Amino acid sequence: MTTQVRGRARATREAKLEALQQELTESVAALVTGEDWKRALTFAAQFRSRSFNNAMLIYAQHYSAFNEGRVSGPTPTYVAGFHQWLSLGRQVVKGQHGYGILAPVTARFASARPSDAASWRRLSRGEKPRAGESVRSKLVGLKPAHVWDVSQTAGDPVPELPRPTLLHGQAPAGLWDGLADEITALGFELRLVSSAAAIGGANGLTDLLAHEVSIRMDMDDAAQVKTLAHELGHVLLHAPRENVTSTDLAADATLHRGIAEVEAESIALMVGAAHGLDTSSYTVPYVSTWAASVPGKNPVEVVQSTAERVRTTALGVLEKLDTQKVGDGNPPGLDRDTLSRRPGVAPAITGTRRDESVLGL
Structure with missing residues (x-):
């Protein structure tokens, strides 16, 4: 890939990120009343596998799609990436546009003196740490990614999760x-x-x-x-x-x-x-x-x-609660490996300390 091509790709990616950040700011700015705040947090609780920022981006874009007649309901149910839907026997319907989200870009860092902040060095692709070094993953940037709601896909049925059933005034068991x-x-x-x-x-x-x-x-x-x-x-x-x-x-x-x-x-x-x-x-x-x-x-x-x-x-x-909960926004049936690669969430890191800043995506 030439320098000119890489430059164009970078500019395109940065323009998409800027557009997503602008849409996110406008979505959050709309949360000016108690009712809006309640709806936003209720949705975030039901999409708790995603960050608040990405949940708001999904919510806003899906609602726009509903107003334009592209989806059947105003609220998304389950979202996943293109290939994740394929792994569940479903495919995105032709003409359906994905919802842009902010996906983390992480890099590995190693240090023989973890308590010394200046000692951490970034590992290149495929590079292994030296003997005795600690390794951690850290957020180094963002990239645009896309997910689709189940209503934008067709194929095999999605398993239904059991939902807590509560009578008026009744508390969830446990x-x-x-x-x-x-x-x-x-x-x-x-x-x-x-x-x-x-x-x-x-x-x-x-x-x-x-x-x-x-x-x-x-x-x-x-x-x-x-x-x-x-x-x-x-x-x-x-x-x-x-x-x-x-x-x-x-x-x-x-x-x-x-x-x-x-x-x-x-x-x-x-x-x-x-x-x-x-x-x-x-x-x-x-x-x-x-x-x-x-x-x-x-x-x-x-x-x-x-x-x-x-x-x-x-x-x-x-x-910490061993109680029955509603879904978290991920389609039921995705295996752990597929979930760890879902757009908008940093991959699981084994044997290393995951940087807390990743959790804010």
Whole structure:
């Protein structure tokens, strides 16, 4: 490939990335009300195999396709790459356009002194580390990739995952116990109180200094579980941590009550949505109210950073729960090797430390 051809390919790739970033910014900027925020996080919970950014890109492009009459429903169900659909006996219908997403580009780095940040060197393609070296994978860039919703494909039937079935006011089986175990494992005592009067009129209360979480018991089971997930969100995101860095302290300084409550409620919403729990009664304050109040950042930046922070925390909660959940956006039936190569997700890394920045894609 000549230098001129490589240059044209690079320019094309960068133009596609810029267009995707612009579409992402416009999509996130539209999240200005509690209802929009609720819909976005509910969808992210049901597409939790994807980053918040890619989930929003998929959602926006699918909705546009629906308005143009190219797909039958306004919300995507399962998405996968072209060859992944082929592995499931399905193929993309002629004329259907894929949804552009941001796929990670990773590289391997090696070091004989892992604690020395300056000692890490990038390994070239096929290069093996030297004896005694540690190896890690790190995000080095992004590239455009495409996925298609199941409604854009035809072929063999896609297996249906079992879905939790809940009656009004009923909590998903095992969810209370699982959330309670996570709270106590973090060193917090769980207190059950008779009514809101015992905790100042609230449904739940987290005392970060006393390491106590209190939940009122005069609510239906679903409300109790949602409140427990909300309080777990406070414990995970807002409890003081040892050995914080100056960056952590700066972040804590900008975190006010409004953001803290939106984050905790958003985690509760995502945990509930992943279990098929009705979120219609959730109250999420207007995003624009608190997003515009953080010094040095515009509202879109705050929404994006908070959404990924919420998503990552909610995924950590869900991974520890041995409960029946709704699908995660991947078509049922894909094997592990195929999943590890799905567009928009970094490949699984064995025996190395995966860089945390990859999780933000």
